[in-house]
Every structure is written in structure tokens, then in C-alpha cells.
Amino acid sequence: MMAIIQTKKLNLHYGDNHALIDIDMRINKHEITALIGPSGCGKSTFLRTLNRMNDIIRDVKIGGEVVFDGVNIYDTDIDPMSIRKKIGMVFQKPNPFPMSVYDNVAYAPRYHKVKRRILLDEIVERSLRQAALWDEVKDRLKKSALSLSGGQQQRLCIARAIALEPEILLMDEATSALDPISTFKIEDLMRELKKTYTVVMVTHNMQQAARISDKTAFFLLGDLVEFNDTEQIFRSPAHKKTLEYVSGHFG
């Protein structure tokens, strides 16, 4: 399997807080990689290093490499915006912009100079279809995105993130604010999405990681304790701490 993105001795400090310690990880194309671990262990931080979203936080120091497409995205001559265009992100709380459904999906394409109406229409429809939302909203594209339900809003955020056809989709506890039915819908969706994209997700729901991910990474206090096939992690983990965590002894 080919790694689409790979970290080498990745370290991150928030001021004096050493939040990520020597993380080496290879993430394969067309797989779902789940990041698990107790809260505060650095899952979100790690996820955000992959598209340079930590750049916007003050007092962050990052060492090591994140290699994507053969380049270290932290090289000084790399434009973080061009990286984020290729590596999209979905957040914990559904956060559609206060504008219409259509404008939400067209938000980034418009910025990247897609001006022609037919082209935009095409992108919006494709993205909404891929996010399994098209049938529900095709008659209300001009309605405010805030009028959708929570689960629909989150799928809209997914549609918005894939409108630019990124290579990787980062999802930070994207279902934790949703009801079980919406959660299952999004899980189904993720299985579909991995055929086109590569998904890296943070979850605090162990069953979810077991259900849909191919690889699982267990973090503890900024360390990557164990990283392996999901089956392996849940059936016979190599580390005692991993076993304790996945069997629910702490976290």
C-alpha cells in the first residue's frame, strides 16, 4: 500500500506543553484511519498538523516532517493555503455558514475562481451527491443552510469540504454532536468516501473506530502508543495500555 501522507519525528509544542512527541505514521490512500485515545492526548492536534491548521494558533512550535505528495508541507516555501485546498477538514460541531445551501458548497470553488454558473452547478450537485445529501436538499438549494437538521448540516459540511476534490478528508469527532441515526448515515457515507478520498478521523467512540476504520492509531499523552490494522488493535493489541483503553478501563 502506498502512503499518501506520512509524518516523520513530528513534534509539537503549545508553549511549554509538549503535545505531540516523535510521531511517525504512514497513512494509506483510500483507507480510513481512526485516531483514538483519552481526551487531551493530542488527537485533534495531530489531525490539525496534517493540513497546517495549527498555524493559526499562537505560540505553536512544530518540528519534524509531514510528507505529502513527496514534499514536506512544513518547508518554508510551502503555502499553507495550497495544502488546505488538498486536505479538507470537517469539525466536531456542524458549522455551515449562515448562507444558502448552494452558497455553502460553492464557497471554496468561487474563491478558487470557478465563475461559470454551469460549472458551479455541477460542482454543487456532485459534492452534495457524494455527501448523500442531494436528494434531501435539491429543492431547497437557495434556502438557508441553518434551516437543515444537525445531521444534514454535518453532511453539508462534508459536501463543502469535498467541493474542491481534496485528496484527504480530516474529520475531528464529526459525529459526536449527532444522534445515532445521523451518525450511522455519516458512517455509511465515510465508507463511500474512502473510495474517492482518504479519510483520517478522530473518534472517542471505540465501536465507531472498530466498525469503519481500516487502521487505528492509539494516542496517549502525546505519544503514538500503537498503530496497526484496526482488527489487530481491537483483538490483540501489542501494548497493555492499548488493551486497557479499548476494553474501556480508562478514557
Next chain:
Amino acid sequence: MNPYKAYNLYKKRAHKDTIIIRTLCFFATGVALAILFGIIAFIFAKGIPAINWKFLSTATSYEEQNFGILPNILNTVYITVLSLLIVLPIGIGSAIYLSEYGKQGRLLSVIRYTIEILSGIPSIVYGLFGALCFVTYLRMDYSLLAGACTLAVITLPIIIRTTEESLKAVDVTYREAALSMGVNRLYIIRTILLPCAMPGIIAAVILSVGRMVGESAALLFTSGTAYEMPKNLLTMYDKSGATLTVQLYQSFTEKPHWVPEDAPFAIAAVLMIVVLFLNISTYFVGKKLKRK
């Protein structure tokens, strides 16, 4: 157990102190409303009868012994618009800088504190500053432009602070989501932050317009007291001209015998109507902007 005891416990009753507080608050509201409506009624009662078409459509003239306020109405509207054109780009621009680009730190809090202090300075002090800076030093002479600049300085703190607060209040997750799509800050500001902050900005504009239309002390030194009809609407900015408030002051203090007794009240009534008109139109302009 005594069954009546339980009954008493849950019985509906009016608490004495609640009644007292409620009555006091009721009277306080009554007094406040009475003062407010009293003023409005008093001014309209004295002022409205003195308003007639000639009063509104002519200029004051010593030769013809005529008292009219058309130039003053025009000056007021003109100076307000001019002043908004100056203060809005500067104010909104600095608010955007303070909230979106400036690194949080000592310098920024010093700037904020300065803005805070500026908003507490009496307007006559601004007038003095305007007279020195705009009228004399920048050679604008007594002119509507000098007055508009002074009013812009006066209202700058309101615009900056309110805009900054409205920008800060925009959901941070919008910024994150937008940034994660590889768009730049300018695009986010234009497409999300400013539209979301628009209601706050409109509120600041309404407040400022009230301040501009109502200002008199600072304008006596800067835009002057001329009461003639401006010759040309496009070039009147470099002429001296009294706004309604300044004219009100003049008509109250140095009154030739041919100025009607109730002229100041008539002007006051017009002033209140103008403020109302400006506020309503600001509101509609803002609504239009927001929908885009």
C-alpha cells in the same frame, strides 16, 4: 400533620416585597416615559405651529428680514453624509485590523484603551482640535469639510469599537471552517465576517448619525455659521455653513426682531424629524447591504 399547613405552603400569595419593588419600578418607568414624551410634546407643541412652507424652503436673509432654514437642512444632511464617507472606511478598516490581523498584545490594548478615552472627551474639545488641525493647519477654513472631518473624529471611536465587537462575536468555527478550505483572510472577511457583523455596524452608524446631526459645539469652530443658500451642491463642501443645531443656537442667542419667537423650537422639531428620517434610511440601506 395539620393539613392546612401544607395548604398554606403551596397557596398562591402575593409577597409584600415583590409588590413594593414592582410598584417602585412601575413609577420609575412612568417618570422616565413622562420626561421623554413631555420633551417631545413640548417641542412639537411650540415648534410645529411655527413651521410653514416658507420657513422650510427659503434661506435666512437680513435684507429681506426673512427667517428660513433650507440651507441648514441641506448643510446637516450634507455634513452627515460627508462625515460618514470619511469615518466608515477608516473606522471599519481599523476595526478589521484590530480584530483580524493585529497580534494580541500590549500595543493593541494600548490602542483599545486610547479609543476608550477618545470616546469620553467632550465634543467642544474636539471642536478646538478641529479648528486648529483642519481649519487652520490643513487650511480648510470654516467649511462643511472641516466640520465633517471633526465629526468623523468624534464618531470614530463608536464605529471602531462597535464594529470590532461585532466582528469578534462572529462564530469562530466559521473562520476555522473557511480557513480549512484554503481561502485567504480577505475572502473570509468579505464573505462571512462583514455580512455577519452588519447588524452591529448598522447600529453603530445609527448612533453616529444621531451624534453628527445633534452636534453643535464642535461645529461652531469648524463648519462655521453661514446661513446663505449654497450655490452648488457639488462644491459646497468648502464653504462655511451652519447646520440645524448651529442655526438653532444662533436663533436663540442673537435674535433680530424679525425672527419669530418660536423659531428655535421649530428648528428643534425639524431636527427631530430629520434624525428620525436619517435613522430609518440608514436602517433600510443596511438591510439592503445585508441581503446581498
